Amino acid sequence: MSLLIVGSIGTDDIETPFDSIKNALGGSTTYISLAASYFTAPISIVGVVGDDFDKAFIRTFEEHNIDLEGLQIVQGGKTFRYGCKYQYDLNVRDTLYTDLNVFENFDPVIPEKSKKSSFVVLGNIAPKLQMNVLKQLYNPKFVVCDTMNFWIERTKEELLEVLKLVNVLIINDSEARLLAHEPNLIKAARLIRELGPEYLIIKKGEHGAMLFADNTVFSAPAYPMENIFDPTGAGDAFAGGFTGYLHKTQTIDLDNIKRAVIYGSVMASFCVEKFSTKGLEDLSYLQIHDRFLEFRELTNF
Amino acid sequence: MSLLIVGSIGTDDIETPFDSIKNALGGSTTYISLAASYFTAPISIVGVVGDDFDKAFIRTFEEHNIDLEGLQIVQGGKTFRYGCKYQYDLNVRDTLYTDLNVFENFDPVIPEKSKKSSFVVLGNIAPKLQMNVLKQLYNPKFVVCDTMNFWIERTKEELLEVLKLVNVLIINDSEARLLAHEPNLIKAARLIRELGPEYLIIKKGEHGAMLFADNTVFSAPAYPMENIFDPTGAGDAFAGGFTGYLHKTQTIDLDNIKRAVIYGSVMASFCVEKFSTKGLEDLSYLQIHDRFLEFRELTNF
Numbered sequence: 270m271s272l273l274i275v276g277s278i279g280t281d282d283i284e285t286p287f288d289s290i291k292n293a294l295g296g297s298t299t300y301i302s303l304a305a306s307y308f309t310a311p312i313s314i315v316g317v318v319g320d321d322f323d324k325a326f327i328r329t330f331e332e333h334n335i336d337l338e339g340l341q342i343v344q345g346g347k348t349f350r351y352g353c354k355y356q357y358d359l360n361v362r363d364t365l366y367t368d369l370n371v372f373e374n375f376d377p378v379i380p381e382k383s384k385k386s387s388f389v390v391l392g393n394i395a396p397k398l399q400m401n402v403l404k405q406l407y408n409p410k411f412v413v414c415d416t417m418n419f420w421i422e423r424t425k426e427e428l429l430e431v432l433k434l435v436n437v438l439i440i441n442d443s444e445a446r447l448l449a450h451e452p453n454l455i456k457a458a459r460l461i462r463e464l465g466p467e468y469l470i471i472k473k474g475e476h477g478a479m480l481f482a483d484n485t486v487f488s489a490p491a492y493p494m495e496n497i498f499d500p501t502g503a504g505d506a507f508a509g510g511f512t513g514y515l516h517k518t519q520t521i522d523l524d525n526i527k528r529a530v531i532y533g534s535v536m537a538s539f540c541v542e543k544f545s546t547k548g549l550e551d552l553s554y555l556q557i558h559d560r561f562l563e564f565r566e567l568t569n570f
Numbered sequence: 571m572s573l574l575i576v577g578s579i580g581t582d583d584i585e586t587p588f589d590s591i592k593n594a595l596g597g598s599t600t601y602i603s604l605a606a607s608y609f610t611a612p613i614s615i616v617g618v619v620g621d622d623f624d625k626a627f628i629r630t631f632e633e634h635n636i637d638l639e640g641l642q643i644v645q646g647g648k649t650f651r652y653g654c655k656y657q658y659d660l661n662v663r664d665t666l667y668t669d670l671n672v673f674e675n676f677d678p679v680i681p682e683k684s685k686k687s688s689f690v691v692l693g694n695i696a697p698k699l700q701m702n703v704l705k706q707l708y709n710p711k712f713v714v715c716d717t718m719n720f721w722i723e724r725t726k727e728e729l730l731e732v733l734k735l736v737n738v739l740i741i742n743d744s745e746a747r748l749l750a751h752e753p754n755l756i757k758a759a760r761l762i763r764e765l766g767p768e769y770l771i772i773k774k775g776e777h778g779a780m781l782f783a784d785n786t787v788f789s790a791p792a793y794p795m796e797n798i799f800d801p802t803g804a805g806d807a808f809a810g811g812f813t814g815y816l817h818k819t820q821t822i823d824l825d826n827i828k829r830a831v832i833y834g835s836v837m838a839s840f841c842v843e844k845f846s847t848k849g850l851e852d853l854s855y856l857q858i859h860d861r862f863l864e865f866r867e868l869t870n871f
Contacts, residue, residue: 357753358753359753414772440827452659452660453795453796453797453798455794455795455796456796459796465847473777475755476774476777476778477777478787479794486789486794487868487869487871488778488792488794488866488868488869488871489869489871490789490791491789493780493789494754494756494758495753495754495756495757495760496754527870527871528871530871531871533811561825565871567787567788567789568788568789568791568869569828570788570790570792570825570828570831570832570864
């Protein structure tokens with residue numbers, strides 16, 4: 270059964286202190302699916318673009334064996350467009366514009382064959398759309414969900430309904446503190462898991478990631494990088510590597526989930542080495558495996 | 571040969587959101603030596619107090635088999651006094667007052683028998699005093715050094731002279747960025763190691779610690795704690811556990827230094843569980859060893 274990924278697909282304009290790029294392929298679904306494509310197939314994505322969406326981007330998905338049956342192309346519509354600028358230390362991102370365009374009325378329709386998917390990733394979109402996706406599925410056994418401050422602040426009730434149905438929530442540390450109303454991350458994690466998710470992953474950027482499960486905390490290091498070119502999509506690349514590895518191995522136990530967290534960290538590290546999705550476009554399995562072993566070496570004592 | 575520790579000894583008034591304590595035992599030498607005392611002996615400390623220094627504090631040192639020959643007690647003098655208040659999230663500390671008192675004219679005099687020490691910890695004091703200590707030693711083979719923003723900003727030239735003679739520098743992430751003038755921590759670490767220290771340890775509070783050596787980065791997790799009662803002295807407890815373990819084992823290779831980083835992290839985690847030095851006063855070796863194993867479990871995959 271395919272790995273189903275639902276979220277945004279768009280065009281990004283990105284500026285960092287080192288360089289800038291315009292009209293780049295972007296969106297949460299894009300990064301998640303490209304990262305996952307190194308681990309597993311088939312992958313089906315559901316999203317919406319306008320008819321201005323670059324044909325080369327379609328080919329990028331196809332080259333990664335990503336099934337586009339669920340991609341709606343709105344004739345005469347304009348694709349979701351996002352512009353941002355990173356400051357000197359790269360931890361601060363200013364959004365320059367968010368033109369929702371066709372994404373504003375996005376109504377995810379799951380193709381019949383994908384309704385049987387048991388593995389699904391709900392990218393960072395409105396909780397009511399995430400719920401809409403879940404309702405169309407026959408038997409979603411393993412649901413991975415992302416969200417952000419915007420939805421926590423504005424649509425908390427809807428988000429809480431989604432969280433009851435989620436197996437893994439992947440958010441960053443500031444989102445975890447906000448969602449739990451608690452500055453201590455360990456306490457926040459306990460409170461969030463009480464909302465539904467059996468597994469909680471808190472991403473901490475340059476400080477790595479933490480996995481919380483019953484009676485377990487697992488701490489994954491960050492990959493030490495002297496040069497981060499573009500942090501865009503790192504969190505989505507993490508979700509893609511994480512879920513792609515689990516979909517490949519079809520084993521949901523704590524040891525395998527820890528390995529999946531490391532594969533997620535590996536894909537996030539490749540993602541930020543190049544602009545936009547470029548860091549996720551031409552990898553080999555050997556490169557990915559070597560970096561996995563480097564992660565092991567990082568914490569081994 | 572004894573482990574020699576030089577730094578401040580004083581009386582602290584500490585306020586946290588949970589409780590407050592007045593006239594508590596404090597100072598960098600205090601935390602370093604108490605933490606190290608669980609690993610090794612003899613430990614000799616060099617410092618200065620006034621004759622108002624509580625006799626019970628002297629007994630605390632003695633109970634931990636810490637040699638006080640190098641402790642100067644200034645008749646009629648007042649002991650160094652420090653007051654601070656932690657904010658709600660405990661990452662922000664406001665200094666309420668720093669009364670240097672007898673510490674203002676501190677001139678560290680190393681007792682004859684301690685001049686042969688090959689292991690020395692230079693606590694966070696003025697670089698010119700740190701240099702003064704090194705000059706009195708016959709053969710300092712393994713020098714561990716701490717410093718802070720204050721000295722980096724005001725006495726950088728003197729600090730750079732000390733760093734040339736240091737084997738291990740232990741600082742926190744903001745100090746590392748300041749010292750190297752570089753926001754990327756991995757780059758900053760490379761630049762700082764070029765100043766002298768063969769090993770650099772960067773403490774990151776709730777995000778753990780990183781060890782940098784030739785061609786090696788080692789990432790130590792933080793111990794997951796729901797309740798941190800008092801962060802005071804955590805960095806010094808780290809330095810004490812780190813150096814105490816190395817002094818005990820007398821083995822300076824990368825694998826043993828990684829283990830020492832974990833023992834440092836273990837002692838820092840015990841330190842913050844209680845107010846002032848209380849978390850370092852009544853530990854058993856079994857407790858320390860068990861927590862060491864918990865640290866291994868935290869990153870094992």
